[in-house]
Amino acid sequence: MSLPRIAVDAMGGDEGVRVMVEGAALARRRHDQFKFLLVGDKARIEAALANHPGLSGASEILHCEDVVAGDEKPSKALRRAKTTSMGLAVNAVKKGDAGAAVSAGNTGALMAMSKLALRTMPGIERPALAALLPTLGETDVIMLDLGANRECDARNLVQFAIMGAAYARIVNGQPRPRVRLLNIGTEETKGTDMLQDAAGVLKSARGLELAFEGFVEADKINRGECDVIVTDGFSGNIALKAIEGAARFVTDLLKNAFASSVRSKIGFLVSRPATELLRHHLDPNNHNGAVFLGLNGVVVKSHGSASAKGVANAVAVAARLLADDITDRIRHDLTELGTEQLRGPGRRATARPAAAAE
Incomplete structure (x- = not known):
């Protein structure tokens, strides 16, 4: 089964990069056709990928240091949609650079950004x-x-x-x-x-x-x-x-x-x-x-406190x-x-x- 790649907001969630990358790696081990666009701080993502060589070859990194805070108001986050890891992950779906986006970040902000970008x-x-x-x-x-x-x-x-x-x-x-x-x-x-x-x-x-x-x-x-x-x-x-x-x-x-x-x-x-x-x-x-x-596109919200197994399941939902x-x-x-x-x-x-x- 050939699928478009999945954009992952690597900075979202309670533990951020480590769990999001580990979850993507677990999803990749379960389904070796999955490919990813990992959005977030390049240095931190590359450090996490060092522990998951099987994911590295199936992923591209989109560098971004700006993150939506968990308690940030959606209206404020929306103004930074073009600079945050969450906003860029959703925008990748709009541009056709990814088939779906997965984020464990602020639910209200994700909803607002997804609705604005994808309609x-x-x-x-x-x-x-x-x-x-x-x-x-x-x-x-x-x-x-x-x-x-x-x-x-x-x-x-x-x-x-x-x-x-x-x-x-x-x-x-x-x-x-x-x-x-x-x-x-x-x-x-x-x-x-x-x-x-x-x-x-x-x-x-x-x-x-x-x-x-x-x-x-x-x-x-x-x-x-x-x-x-x-x-x-x-x-x-x-x-x-x-x-x-x-x-x-x-x-x-x-x-x-x-x-x-x-x-x-x-x-x-x-x-x-x-x-x-x-x-x-x-x-x-x-x-x-x-x-x-x-929406005119697939956006999946992972729980903020999800483990790597939970993130992998969210990725699997997006792929399905x-x-x-x-x-x-x-x-x-x-x-x-x-x-x-x-x-x-x-x-x-x-x-x-x-x-x-x-």
């Missing part, structure tokens, strides 16, 4: 941040938006559903992914006008390669009962952080419990295969790589989306839905009567 696809009003979350089912669930848009209307949710379903067909292989809207209840009368309007459009749509199954509550996100969960970025980000916090709580609770006594330590040794399986399932590095869907041409799939589904349905209700979230929310 949204025709028929998409706003890009959305989508990620894979672990479930009890056979495949992960795709959830979007996870923070790119604080406020959405029904049109946005419909577009998110189309993009999420296209992503699910690529990464999970489902021909007709099961799509649900995140809500406070599964009954058809529950939720805001925005959710009701989006559900109406998705329910009546014809020709889409997805199966709309109504609403899902937050406690069912990880049950494996659907393939794509759609929500606004504000609610999605809260839900994601709650899931991540619950996972850390469970692992820390088990750790404390097993260390509480000699008998507990013996119990840990006996149950170690099961606890290792749990640890692997909850490890965010195994699900690393959130995608900005809806390139190989299966995610933008073409979304474009096809937008055409199937039709412009008239996309112009449907545009009301933003409003409170419904108390009886409907109980």
Whole structure:
């Protein structure tokens, strides 16, 4: 499989160059067809490459010393898009010097730079941040938006559903992914006008390669009962952080419990295969790589604290989306839905009567 090279913001993330280069090297060992454009301080990147000779021959370095800070406001970072490692990585996709960009840096800045440089696809009003979350089912669930848009209307949710379903067909292989809207209840009368309007459009749509199954509550996100969960970025980000916090709580609770006594330590040794399986399932590095869907190009956001394994997984996500041409799939589904349905209700979230929310 021949792929365009992937631009890596080598300066982004909590540990920067060392982890980003190590992650690219691991991805290269797993898939020897990968090629990279490593963006960042040349001296530091070359020093890191000395430990990964297999990556050196498959990489080019684009020198840049300027870095977007993790707490920098997107509006400020945007003004330095042409001088920072993040901005230059995204711009490489725009110029055709790379097929995709991967960064572990500031999410808001990455979103702003990507949207400005690559623009949204025709028929998409706003890009959305989508990620894979672990479930009890056979495949992960795709959830979007996870923070790119604080406020959405029904049109946005419909577009998110189309993009999420296209992503699910690529990464999970489902021909007709099961799509649900995140809500406070599964009954058809529950939720805001925005959710009701989006559900109406998705329910009546014809020709889409997805199966709309109504609403899902937050406690069912990880049950494996659907393939794509759609929500606004504000609610999605809260839900994601709650899931991540619950996972850390469970692992820390088990750790404390097993260390509480000699008998507990013996119990840990006996149950170690099961606890290792749990640890692997909850490890965010195994699900690393959130995608900005809806852009004219592929941009993948790695978690800032990701390990080299996590970065390698983010690179693999970018490569998979390139190989299966995610933008073409979304474009096809937008055409199937039709412009008239996309112009449907545009009301933003409003409170419904108390009886409907109980």
